[in-house]
């Protein structure tokens with residue numbers, strides 16, 4: 048599903064965000080990416096989303112070489128991907144329903160289907176009763192769940208998360224990870240960048256470790 052071959056990313060200031068990174072993630076896997084601050088975790092996720100382009104090497108997503116994608120093809124790629132951010136990036140002047148509906152509205156999904164899909168996504172994250180609330184009225188953990196509902200509302204094959212538990216306490220963080228495991232169990236490929244090693248150690252998934260832009264370990268946890 049995701050294949051990196053000797054991928055390098057040199058930023059315009061000359062800094063190597065990634066350097067010679069190769070790995071293969073199969074459809075249906077759940078994988079953590081870890082490493083120190085600045086190790087290249089966000090850069091790796093941005094390359095998958097085509098928010099950045101590699102300076103060297105090749106990135107394949109679903110068998111497609113991203114070098115062959117023109118700017119007109121990028122929205123199609125992104126429709127197959129859901130993204131969860133640390134600060135969830137919710138719109139505070141819109142209701143929970145409208146926040147979750149946003150990707151569908153952008154895609155031009157018919158209105159009756161929007162309602163059905165939004166409620167299904169809210170149900171999966173356990174917040175069906177909050178559709179009329181505004182994000183400000185929700186706890187940090189609930190806001191992150193809304194961010195996850197928005198990421199999965201268009202049923203992506205691939206779910207990416209960049210430090211999704213960064214602002215949450217340990218028990219809420221564990222609940223959020225359990226939610227990602229639920230989506231993985233029904234076939235979604237999940238990739239989570241996180242430096243929360245104690246939490247990752249409690250979960251039994253493959254872990255890629257970056258150090259200064261290089262992939263230093265790739266394996267199942269002991």
Ligand SMILES: Nc1ncnc2c1ncn2[C@@H]1O[C@H](COP(=O)(O)OP(=O)(O)OP(=O)(O)O)[C@@H](O)[C@H]1O
Nearest residue numbers: 058060062063064083084085086087088089090091
């Ligand atoms: N647009 C940019 N221009 C120049 N350098 C950048 C840019 N984006 C990232 N970098 C640098 O590339 C390196 C990798 O950054 P990246 O954001 O991928 O790390 P990270 O592992 O996600 O870190 P963090 O956990 O702090 O978010 C860092 O040294 C960063 O300063």
